[in-house]
Amino acid sequence: MFWMVALPAIDGQQYVYRVYAPEDALAADLFWAAFHCHDDGPHPRASDWFDSAAIWRGHRTQADLTGHQY
Secondary structure, three states: OEEEEEEEEOOOOEEEEEEEOOOOOOHHHHHHHHHHHHHHOOOOOEOOOHHHOEEEEOOOOHHHHHOOOO
16 A cells, blocks of 8 residues: 655645555654655755645556556
8 A cells, every 4th residue: 555645845846755554554654754755865855844745545556566667
């Protein structure tokens, strides 16, 4: 199971991260996993306001089932 977490950044862009976590994962844990992943990357600073993040459950695609990434 995975979740998608969108974080707004100071450059006006929104960066979306796939976070693998159980169905009953806490939203705060999903947020911090994505935030720390963003911090480790080359992108401009993301907002650390929890309320600014969008979090939704990801959907499996054929690419997920076959292991191919498009």
